Amino acid sequence: MAKFKKIKVPKEGQKITVVKNKLTVPDDPIIPFIEGDGIGPDIWRATKMVLDASVDKAYKGKKKIVWMEIFAGEKAVKVYGKNKWLPNETVDAIREYVVALKGPLTTPIGGGIRSLNVALRQKLDLFACVRPVKYYAGTPSPVKRPQDLDIVIFRENTEDVYAGIEFKARTKAANEIIEFINKGYKKNIREKSGIGIKPISKFGSMRLVKKAIEYAIENNRKSVTLVHKGNIMKFTEGAFKEWGYEVALKEFRDYIITEDELWDQVKGPDGVTPMTKPGAFKKLRGGKPAGNPGSRIVVKDRIADQMFQQLLLRPSEYDVVATPNLNGDYLSDAAAAQVGGLGMAPGSNISYFTGLFEATHGTAPKYAGMDKVNPGSLILSGVMMLRYLGWKEAADKIENSIKKTIRSKVVTYDLARQMKGAKKVKCSQFAKEIVKNMK
Numbered sequence: 555m556a557k558f559k560k561i562k563v564p565k566e567g568q569k570i571t572v573v574k575n576k577l578t579v580p581d582d583p584i585i586p587f588i589e590g591d592g593i594g595p596d597i598w599r600a601t602k603m604v605l606d607a608s609v610d611k612a613y614k615g616k617k618k619i620v621w622m623e624i625f626a627g628e629k630a631v632k633v634y635g636k637n638k639w640l641p642n643e644t645v646d647a648i649r650e651y652v653v654a655l656k657g658p659l660t661t662p663i664g665g666g667i668r669s670l671n672v673a674l675r676q677k678l679d680l681f682a683c684v685r686p687v688k689y690y691a692g693t694p695s696p697v698k699r700p701q702d703l704d705i706v707i708f709r710e711n712t713e714d715v716y717a718g719i720e721f722k723a724r725t726k727a728a729n730e731i732i733e734f735i736n737k738g739y740k741k742n743i744r745e746k747s748g749i750g751i752k753p754i755s756k757f758g759s760m761r762l763v764k765k766a767i768e769y770a771i772e773n774n775r776k777s778v779t780l781v782h783k784g785n786i787m788k789f790t791e792g793a794f795k796e797w798g799y800e801v802a803l804k805e806f807r808d809y810i811i812t813e814d815e816l817w818d819q820v821k822g823p824d825g826v827t828p829m830t831k832p833g834a835f836k837k838l839r840g841g842k843p844a845g846n847p848g849s850r851i852v853v854k855d856r857i858a859d860q861m862f863q864q865l866l867l868r869p870s871e872y873d874v875v876a877t878p879n880l881n882g883d884y885l886s887d888a889a890a891a892q893v894g895g896l897g898m899a900p901g902s903n904i905s906y907f908t909g910l911f912e913a914t915h916g917t918a919p920k921y922a923g924m925d926k927v928n929p930g931s932l933i934l935s936g937v938m939m940l941r942y943l944g945w946k947e948a949a950d951k952i953e954n955s956i957k958k959t960i961r962s963k964v965v966t967y968d969l970a971r972q973m974k975g976a977k978k979v980k981c982s983q984f985a986k987e988i989v990k991n992m993k
């Protein structure tokens with residue numbers, strides 16, 4: 555066990571472990587949390603109140619989360635000293651305790667770190683950014699039928715133009731690369747251009763798509779859509795699509811059918827096919843048949859620009875989405891806007907087993923300490939975390955209660971300003987209301 559300098563390991567509680575490729579969760583798991591900067595402490599307090607109440611109500615004392623504070627951002631600087639925005643022991647603690655919850659963090663100016671979130675993703679190899687996007691009745695939305703959107707986006711987190719391989723225009727490196735490509739490969743990059751590199755690997759693409767398909771199997775989802783811009787960027791985005799189909803067919807042949815196969819066999823993507831082998835789904839952890847009994851998960855692909863239209867015009871045709879980094883970034887926020895915005899959008903960054911669950915918005919510094927903002931994003935990230943632990947009953951309780959609370963129009967300022975007849979409450983009051991409505 556790692557010895558920590560500033561992190562106080564609780565006396566009670568046990569570690570979550572990974573045994574034989576399976577997450578093993580004790581009844582009293584120690585879960586590290588990062589409170590976050592700006593509005594972080596407000597939404598963290600509200601979230602803790604709701605999560606603890608749901609576990610208590612669902613398991614009547616038989617299960618309990620034992621929280622362990624770890625530090626990043628401004629609080630880490632206070633605790634560890636100047637420029638210590640992301641202490642090593644914070645990263646070690648997440649690795650060791652496997653599952654953690656995190657509030658938003660200020661992006662430090664100077665100090666050698668581009669973004670704490672990116673640093674955490676890289677250090678822990680959290681290669682999949684997972685964002686479920688679905689509608690909670692009553693939430694103000696700009697579209698007519700927000701309830702038709704219910705997707706889970708798997709965004710690749712480590713590659714693509716986000717890999718951070720960039721060279722400023724007119725620097726030696728940029729000039730050398732331009733010369734190398736223009737001369738060696740007879741291309742015509744304009745001189746004095748800035749250069750960014752877009753690496754997309756077979757390994758990175760396959761592990762992301764694999765994760766998305768496993769999720770679809772375990773959660774009875776109907777389809778996995780590979781979203782790419784391969785018509786233009788053939789050897790990066792196009793390759794992502796090819797490798798996605800390859801891993802789907804190689805590792806999940808008994809569970810999936812491609813959209814093309816479906817058209818060939820049943821002349822329509824209704825999810826039922828003569829190829830189905832009963833029992834095939836039992837092979838994976840907790841796997842159950844997806845959709846109708848006897849049906850397979852449909853693996854299809856869409857070009858990124860048209861996917862934005864599809865989510866607006868035919869949202870119910872999409873379910874799990876797997877996509878490279880940049881597409882995923884744009885798509886996640888656009889989809890979240892469709893169901894009411896970032897205030898209610900949960901997220902997580904996961905590796906093979908490590909899971910860091912986090913609010914998707916930032917620190918909103920102008921509201922810091924005002925007990926004002928919507929804690930929904932962090933609470934729903936906590937719901938994702940509970941599902942990840944297999945604590946479905948507690949997760950359901952929160953989701954049902956949030957639905958009830960929003961329907962009753964007792965909401966924070968961000969939702970209240972868009973709803974007729976709403977009662978505006980503080981962050982902590984919204985959390986209390988969720989606890990009160992919990993059955």
Ligand code: NAP
Nearest residue numbers: 658659660661671897913914915916917918927928929968
């Ligand atoms: P932001 O903190 O997300 O805030 C932008 C606006 O979004 C707020 O002014 C507020 O809108 C609304 N908002 C955000 N969270 C809300 C909540 N919980 N409830 C209700 N409304 C909410 O974005 P930013 O101002 O661009 O970034 C501030 C800092 O956060 C920066 O240092 C940035 O780098 C960092 N950041 C961190 C993360 C992360 O840790 N994951 C993510 C993004 C940004 P109104 O003004 O309309 O009320």
